[in-house]
Amino acid sequence: MAKVTITIYVNGESYETLVKPSTTLLDFLRDHLFLTGTKKGCNTGECGACTVILDGKVVNACLVLAVDASGSHVTTVEGLGDAEHPHLLQVAFAEHGAIQCGYCTPGMLISSKALLDRNPNPSEAEIKMTLAGNLCRCGGYLKIIEAIKSVVKT
Numbered sequence: 718m719a720k721v722t723i724t725i726y727v728n729g730e731s732y733e734t735l736v737k738p739s740t741t742l743l744d745f746l747r748d749h750l751f752l753t754g755t756k757k758g759c760n761t762g763e764c765g766a767c768t769v770i771l772d773g774k775v776v777n778a779c780l781v782l783a784v785d786a787s788g789s790h791v792t793t794v795e796g797l798g799d800a801e802h803p804h805l806l807q808v809a810f811a812e813h814g815a816i817q818c819g820y821c822t823p824g825m826l827i828s829s830k831a832l833l834d835r836n837p838n839p840s841e842a843e844i845k846m847t848l849a850g851n852l853c854r855c856g857g858y859l860k861i862i863e864a865i866k867s868v869v870k871t
Contacts, residue, residue: 723787727752728796736783743767743778745786746793754794754823758852765851768824769793775831777850794823797830805868806830813864817855824851829865837870 720735727750736745743760746752746769755778758766762777769778770792798804806829809815816822825848832839832847839847844865853861 721784723784725783725786725788726790728791728793738782738784740783741779742769742771742776742781742783742786742791745783746778746791752793752795756820756823758820763852764821765824765828766821768827768851770827770831773831773834775828775850792827792830794826797826804830806833806865809864809867810861813860813867815857815860815864817853817857821851821853821855821857825853825861832865833868839869841866 718737724733746755756766758764760779762780767778772789806826828847
């Protein structure tokens with residue numbers, strides 16, 4: 718299968734590379750850019766572990782082809798912050814014990830960031846609706862919701 722050149726902007730950096738047309742955005746991020754914070758869960762768009770922001774919209778990276786994301790801007794969990802300068806949501810998740818096994822955490826953080834970018838003062842119902850596409854197998858939803866509510870601007 719012939720490869721295709723794509724240009725994509727991930728966490729503020731530009732990348733131009735060759736990919737197979739069948740490569741998902743998830744596999745591109747993990748296998749080509751080594752950004753492994755975006756998790757591979759169900760690979761069918763059901764769990765939300767692979768959630769990223771693509772041109773301002775929340776998407777499941779397992780359902781988007783890398784070639785279709787060419788020219789786009791992507792934010793992954795690595796783009797939120799780092800150990801020295803964590804995002805407020807990352808701090809809140811840690812402080813509220815909203816991280817158990819951690820597998821759902823990147824998707825939860827990305828979904829939450831997108832919500833707060835759209836609406837800095839969401840209701841609890843809006844927070845729950847936003848998280849509906851992200852499964853936590855440990856059942857840590859209450860602490861996750863508490864963490865998000867702690868950074869809501871009132």
